[in-house]
Amino acid sequence: MRRALLPAVAALVALLPLGAPAGAAERLVTSLSTHRVLINSVFTGAEVVLFGAVESDGAGPVRRGGFDVIATVVGPRQTLKTLRKDRMLGIWINADSRTFIDVPAYLAILGTRPFDQVVSAERLRRLQIGLNNVVLPQQIGPDVADVVTDDPFRRAFLRLKTERRLYVEDARAVTMLSPTLFQASIPVPAEAPVGTYEVDVKLFHDGMLVTRSTSAFEITKVGFERFVATAAVDNGLLYGIVTAMMALMTGWLASIVFRRD
Amino acid sequence: MEIYLPIADLPVNVFLVFAMGIAVGFISGMFGIGGGFLMTPLLIFIGVSPAVAVATVSSHIAASSFSGALNYWRRRAIDLALAFMLLIGGLIGTASGVWLFTQLRALGQLDLVIALSYVILLSSVGSLMVAESLRAIVRAHRNKQAPARHSGSHTWLHGLPLKVRFKQSRLYISVIPVWAIGLVMGFLGAIMGIGGGFILVPALIYLLRVPTNVVIGTSMVLTLVTMASATILHAATNHLVDALLALILMVGGVIGAQFGAQAGQKMRSERLRLMLGLLVLAVGLRFAVNLFVTPGEMFSFRLMEGDR
Structure with missing residues (x-):
């Protein structure tokens, strides 16, 4: 059940400017240092480097600089049970639990500067950027729904994932090498499960989403x-x-x- | 040198794990036990999940008890008929233990049950062993003569039906307590990741009056078969046996056991029993502390079944 190898020719993956707002004058070209992270017997974690360039498509006015980048890396989906200990008859046992359905096993949100300086909080929420805005559906009785961001189970889940470096939010991880060239390092901890990791790069200018580009890498044993x-x-x-x-x-x-x- | 464990899904230091194998092997050789009650907690301590630890340690114990059983076999110190009867109960116990293990894992309470079993079993057995060996030491100091135990003394266990003659042990007893002991040991072994030698040997001596010259070899046969089948059942149902981790542990274990056995021969038996009792008690209390002390982290999360 292994996914087909991503063709090696896709060294530079420039994908469709999905949902690009009208009048977009830029294209985003991104590339990953590798499309396969191999877990062998000496695996202790890895780093995948993301490169990107902003290109003018010649249609609109040429803008030089002032760009911001937010990259979101989403690992394979898992159903995870979060348990809370409580004291019962004097001993601490797992008394209460919530099940998070199909949530990312790994999640990294990397940016050029604090996200709320890039776009408005409202827009961040709509685009689901950042650990506070990511949708984490919970099983609540027969229903599945996300809950308020200060739900104790949701907060504990994010904290545990962050402590194990499976969830990463780093607003300074993307470096602008030049006004139109950027680079970021995606940290892959040893614990990261096998599967497909989708990399979604969004380009912003003046608080507006200009365009986006998606690619992926695979972690395999x-x-x-x-x-x-x-x-x-x-x-x-x-x-x-x-x-x-x-x-x-x-x-x-x-x-x-x-x-x- | 770090090495990535394929089933436990984490990198560990090979030398650390190998050293743990040698250390536990040394203790197991010294006391003539499998050492699972030390190895399982140690693995949990270095970050292996309790479920993987229990399942993996069963193969480690199978290795060390096979090596021991072969030595006793060459000295004709195994009562095969008795071992066979113990195994009837042992295999049923192992199968039901693995079944309960799977159920508890689905309920999310496996860790608690493992911890509680360690607290209850190890604290009580450890206290009994300490008390008994202290009495033996005091007695040895006073008049150097242990009270003679009548080999023919009968308990209510000897009044049960279905009597069978075990020639090598010179016993004529009911098979019901034999089956029961095998059942309990197989069950506990599958759930707790212990061979149970430290409980089985005293049980055979005090309850069934098995002679001391065959008791260790016979108990090792039971441990060997129950732990080997626990390995197979855990692998087939829960996919939790880490063969790489097991291999490092068992190689360290059998080497350590040789040195442990030499060290053990130089010590008086009641001193050995006292040390083993204190060790068992300490592990039980360590688990108790974890249960009673307010944890620093109230939350934990785990993967649901079927996602691996």
Whole structure:
């Protein structure tokens, strides 16, 4: 169930200017340093570098500079249960829980400067930019809905994800190399799960969304790690038998090597 | 050197894990136990989830008990008939333990049950062991002679039906308590990630009056089979056994066990029992502290089933 390899030719991925406002005079060209992050036995995290350039499309007036960039990286969707401990009969147990449905396993929002200086708070909310504005649907009884931003479970969930560096909000992570060239480093922690990571780059000018560009990279296990992880899930019984045999072999070898007679 | 564990999904230092294997192996060799009750908490401490720790440690114990069982087999110190009867209960216990483990995991209360089982079982067994070994030490100081235990002394356990003769142990007892002991050990082992040697050996000696020359070898056969089947069942149902982690642990474990066994032979048995009792008690109390002290972090989150 691996997604097809992104073609290597897509070194420079310039995608459709989705929803670009009328009169947009710029195109956004972005590229990632890699489209595949490989988890092998020495994996301790990685960095994917995002490059981008603002190009004039020749149609409108030429603007030089004054651009802002906000990049959002969304990892594979997961359903996660957040639990809260409470004291019961003197001991602390997980008493209450909320289930977050199909929320990003990884989320990074990187910008050139504090988001509220780039666009208005109202617009940030509409574009779902920032940890406070991201939609985190919760299972509430039979319904699924997002809750107010100061909901304790929502806040705790964001805090835990941030502590584990799975959710990142960094308003200074995108560097403008020149008025029209930018670069950002997307931190991928060791814990980041395998799957497709979508990178959505938005270009702003004067508090307005000019255009956007999307691309993606994939995190995948390779070699021994992949072999073990796939075997454990796909052939659980066989995997268990092989592991048990391995244990017996180790024990038998030890009794031969360290034989005391 | 950091290495990425494929199932536990986290990077660990190989040398740290290997050293843990050697240290627990040393203790297990010294006391003639599997050491699961130390290894499972240690893995949880370095960040492995309790569920993966329990499932992985079962294969580690299978390795160390197989190595031990082979040594006892060469010395003809295993009562196979008794081991077989224990296994009937043991395998049923293991299967039901893995089943309950899966249910509790779905309910989100597995960590609590693992912690509670450790507190209750280890604190009570640890206290009993400490008290018993202290009495033995005091007795040895006073008159150097342990009170003679009548080999033929009967308890109510000997009045039960379905009697079977175990030739090597020179026992003629009902199989019901034998099955029951096997069942309880298999069940606890699957849920807590322990082989249970530190409970099984005293139970066989004091409840069934199994002679000391065959008791450790026989208990190792039960531990071996229940832990090997727990590995297979945990792998088949929960996909939580980390083979790479298990391999590092078991190699360290069997090496440490050799040195531990040599160290253990130089010590008096009641001193050994006292030390083991204190160790068991300490692990139980450590879990108790976690349950009773207000946690620094009230919240936690976990992946729901079917998402991996």
